[in-house]
Amino acid sequence: VQVVESGGGVVQPGKSLTLSCAASGFVFNNYGIHWVRQAPGKGLEWVAIIWYDGQNKFYAESVRGRFAISRDDSRNTVYLEMNSLRDEDTAIYYCARANGCSSGVCSDWLDPWGQGTLVTVSS
């Protein structure tokens, strides 16, 4: 059971970048997937979630309207399309599987996590 992120890199402010999260070892379309980021020297910040059925998507206020999460169940992959990137989006981006459904969020815990992919927004 694992998830693996890819697609990070250096990008100029205002540009776009798409991250991928490839899953294996479990029935992908039974699970929601989250993106969480950690800026240099900062704590963990939740970014977005897409539910198992792709119908429900939620975003942090800091990225809403600029980032879009999607999934391709045929490829067992979740994507995070990041537009209008800002310096403050520089971070390691992790994807993680959602587990449990004791509340409307249906994410009692996140596990496994990927190794992360670094996004650097810089001119």
Place this chain on the structure above:
Amino acid sequence: DIVMTQSPLSLPVTPGEPASISCRSSQSLLHINGHNCLTWYLKKPGKSPEVLIYLGSNRTSGVPDRFSGSGSGTDFTLKISRVEAEDVGIYYCMQTLQNPLTFGPGTKVDIK
């Protein structure tokens, strides 16, 4: 949004001694189904976060039993009964009651 706070933010520990971290939420995390929607994670340097406790007090598979979670409503505690050197890192609480999910600022645990 639910605001999460933790204390202390830094915790020097002695191996073999107990340690405790407090987490508080700006509103109750007690769901109508009786579950407290609070998770604890540990992020070790250079590693991805790992889940320790979910729904306030449930240890995930493989987590040593020296870790325990307690609390309800707005006040939660993570306890380590006897700290080991491998427990160093930053501990985060996170609420899973409602979107957006929110993390506490983290508590850095290191060896004295």
